[in-house]
Amino acid sequence: xxxxxxxxINKDTSSTNYLSELQQRIPTVSDKALINLVNxxxxxxDIIRYRKNRGFFGKLFxxxxxxxNKRRILLDGNIIAGQEALHNWVLELTDSLNISQVALxxxxxxxxxxxxxxxxxxxxxxxxxxxxxxxxxEINFRINxxxxxxxxxxxxVAANEDLDRIITAWSAGKTYxxxxxxxxxxxxxxxxxxxxxxxxxxxxxxxxxxxxxxVNKIIATDKQLPNSFFGIGDLLDYSSTLIKEDDKExxxxxxxxxxxSQQQLTDIPHLFIIGTTLELATLSETAKPEKPGQIAASxxxxxxHPISRTSDTREFITAVVEETANDCLRIIQ
Amino acid sequence: MKxxxxxxxxxxxxxxxxxxxQAGAIQYISELGLQPQIIAGTxxxxxxxxxxxxxxxxxxxxxxxxxxxxQLGEAEILRPHTGALLHTFSYAAQxxxxxxxxxxxxxxxxxxxxxxxxxxxxxxxxxYFLKQAVHPNTxxxxxxxxxxxxxxxxxxxxxxxxxIDLIRAKxxxxxxxxxxxxxxxxxxxxxxLLASAALPLAFPSRExxxxxxxxxxxxxxxxxxxxxxxxxxxxxxxxxQNGSVWDRDxxxxxxxxxxxxxxxxxKSEVPxxxxxxxxxxxxxxxxxxxxxxxxxDAKCCLNPIIDSLISVREYRQSQISLIDSTEKLLMMLRCE
Numbered sequence: 001x002x003x004x005x006x007x008x009i010n011k012d013t014s015s016t017n018y019l020s021e022l023q024q025r026i027p028t029v030s031d032k033a034l035i036n037l038v039n040x041x042x043x044x045x046d047i048i049r050y051r052k053n054r055g056f057f058g059k060l061f062x063x064x065x066x067x068x069n070k071r072r073i074l075l076d077g078n079i080i081a082g083q084e085a086l087h088n089w090v091l092e093l094t095d096s097l098n099i100s101q102v103a104l105x106x107x108x109x110x111x112x113x114x115x116x117x118x119x120x121x122x123x124x125x126x127x128x129x130x131x132x133x134x135x136x137x138e139i140n141f142r143i144n145x146x147x148x149x150x151x152x153x154x155x156x157v158a159a160n161e162d163l164d165r166i167i168t169a170w171s172a173g174k175t176y177x178x179x180x181x182x183x184x185x186x187x188x189x190x191x192x193x194x195x196x197x198x199x200x201x202x203x204x205x206x207x208x209x210x211x212x213x214x215v216n217k218i219i220a221t222d223k224q225l226p227n228s229f230f231g232i233g234d235l236l237d238y239s240s241t242l243i244k245e246d247d248k249e250x251x252x253x254x255x256x257x258x259x260x261s262q263q264q265l266t267d268i269p270h271l272f273i274i275g276t277t278l279e280l281a282t283l284s285e286t287a288k289p290e291k292p293g294q295i296a297a298s299x300x301x302x303x304x305h306p307i308s309r310t311s312d313t314r315e316f317i318t319a320v321v322e323e324t325a326n327d328c329l330r331i332i333q
Numbered sequence: 334m335k336x337x338x339x340x341x342x343x344x345x346x347x348x349x350x351x352x353x354x355q356a357g358a359i360q361y362i363s364e365l366g367l368q369p370q371i372i373a374g375t376x377x378x379x380x381x382x383x384x385x386x387x388x389x390x391x392x393x394x395x396x397x398x399x400x401x402x403x404q405l406g407e408a409e410i411l412r413p414h415t416g417a418l419l420h421t422f423s424y425a426a427q428x429x430x431x432x433x434x435x436x437x438x439x440x441x442x443x444x445x446x447x448x449x450x451x452x453x454x455x456x457x458x459x460x461y462f463l464k465q466a467v468h469p470n471t472x473x474x475x476x477x478x479x480x481x482x483x484x485x486x487x488x489x490x491x492x493x494x495x496x497i498d499l500i501r502a503k504x505x506x507x508x509x510x511x512x513x514x515x516x517x518x519x520x521x522x523x524x525x526l527l528a529s530a531a532l533p534l535a536f537p538s539r540e541x542x543x544x545x546x547x548x549x550x551x552x553x554x555x556x557x558x559x560x561x562x563x564x565x566x567x568x569x570x571x572x573x574q575n576g577s578v579w580d581r582d583x584x585x586x587x588x589x590x591x592x593x594x595x596x597x598x599x600k601s602e603v604p605x606x607x608x609x610x611x612x613x614x615x616x617x618x619x620x621x622x623x624x625x626x627x628x629x630d631a632k633c634c635l636n637p638i639i640d641s642l643i644s645v646r647e648y649r650q651s652q653i654s655l656i657d658s659t660e661k662l663l664m665m666l667r668c669e
Contacts, residue, residue, distance in 0.1 A: 019656045019663075032588040034645060036581065038638045039590050043581075046593040050576025053597060070578040077582060096652050103659035110662050
């Protein structure tokens with residue numbers, strides 16, 4: 001059987017309709033033979049019934065006219081015809097069954113092959129799925145990375161735009177005009193680090209880029225800045241005299257020195273000095289000291305931080321910018 | 334109307350009043366949707382065939398055949414006045430003892446039981462019913478009908494005509510098969526039908542074109558040869574006799590189904606008497622009973638055959654489907 005199947009499946013088999021050809025070669029029992037078989041049974045039953053029911057004279061009469069013998073011959077003929085039909089039918093069934101078995105074997109073999117193919121396909125699909133998952137993870141990572149970079153870029157662009165806008169407005173004299181440069185620097189730093197710049201620093205952790213940029217822009221823009229060293233107390237005393245009385249209180253409240261704790265004040269000594277100078281300068285004439293800047297500097301050195309007595313422009317501006325930026329960062333965190 | 338190659342035909346045997354059995358069997362054949370293109374009949378089978386050929390479609394013709402038999406039963410056209418025994422005795426006596434025959438016939442005429450000296454029964458009622466039920470014009474255009482008649486040898490002055498005919502029948506004289514569609518005039522058609530049913534002594538012989546004919550059942554009660562000569566391959570034979578000695582193998586080219594009575598169809602098993610009495614009993618009750626038995630027997634005969642053929646064809650079809658699907662599978666495997 002297996003050899004037959006292999007032969008059938010083998011590509012060398014000349015005909016593609018091998019099974020059909022086999023089936024066609026099987027001699028089939030004709031409808032006539034089948035009808036004779038079934039109807040012959042009924043005819044035989046009729047004759048047997050007739051012979052059984054005949055009475056004595058009937059039997060005698062049938063024997064005399066020879067019909068009884070004819071009936072017997074008819075019965076025998078029916079039996080033989082029936083046996084022949086059955087024999088042919090059995091042959092047809094057996095041959096058909098053989099072909100059916102071959103067909104079933106082919107089907108079974110195909111099913112086994114199909115099962116193996118499905119299994120292999122499944123494994124291949126599993127590998128592909130794993131690779132796909134890996135790819136998805138990698139792509140997700142890259143997308144997240146790109147999104148993160150994009151976000152940082154957006155923040156950076158926003159910070160740049162805000163810085164440009166603030167510096168442009170300041171350099172055009174639209175903001176903090178008529179104020180001494182020390183105050184301008186303090187307020188400018190406060191404004192810059194209350195904008196998207198502080199978000200940039202918070203998100204990226206880069207606390208250097210914009211601080212340096214701001215310091216350089218201030219130095220590059222403001223032509224009033226002194227070229228030499230100066231005493232911090234003297235600078236503040238001089239500056240306080242340049243501020244109008246109405247502005248002093250406003251500026252002092254903007255710098256908010258009084259709301260800081262003692263611990264926090266240690267981080268903003270220069271802002272403390274500026275704020276304290278302005279507060280002392282806003283006192284009544286009777287209470288107001290002659291040199292509020294010197295006093296503020298002394299208070300700072302005694303109670304908060306031992307800052308140097310003298311400084312230059314870059315150092316002072318850098319200190320103010322750093323302290324303001326750190327303070328804003330602390331608040332937003 | 335003669336068909337070029339009739340595929341399916343009916344053979345209706347003779348048997349007198351037992352012909353009602355055929356009406357019932359044909360009823361079931363019609364219900365199966367079978368419609369013969371050709372019919373061959375002997376005696377009462379010829380009359381049944383003539384009624385079937387006179388109406389269209391076949392289902393309607395079958396209805397009319399059943400009505401025809403109901404009318405025969407109600408009319409009591411052949412019910413003997415003096416009982417079946419008298420007829421049986423008379424029949425036998427007339428057939429075999431010529432002197433007694435003359436005496437009996439004269440006696441019946443004198444007693445008013447018989448009107449002519451040529452037959453026991455008056456053929457007029459059956460002629461009347463035949464003309465009511467059979468329409469030659471329709472018959473010529475409808476199912477091809479062959480009837481069996483036996484040419485009677487009438488020798489003037491010799492009273493042994495029946496005996497001579499019987500001897501001729503037993504010694505090999507052939508019956509004639511005549512196609513009613515070949516008859517040009519209506520009278521010939523009626524005469525042929527009456528000749529086919531002219532049971533010797535019971536009814537008078539019929540003269541057609543100078544030849545006397547009587548019931549063809551004397552020689553060929555199952556006229557399948559007529560259909561075989563016309564090339565008809567599929568035939569249903571409806572017998573009106575138990576244990577009929579007839580061999581289908583005599584017709585190797587034809588596929589034949591025989592519907593045989595499954596119970597005793599004669600009223601009595603007494604030889605000759607039982608047969609004659611069954612031939613002549615046209616009572617309504619008997620006709621109804623025979624029709625019912627014919628219907629049931631046809632059902633019992635045909636259903637197993639149909640079931641077997643369907644079963645075998647379904648098996649072969651499923652085998653072909655299996656092979657077909659397997660070959661498709663093989664084709665796919667080879668393509669890979």
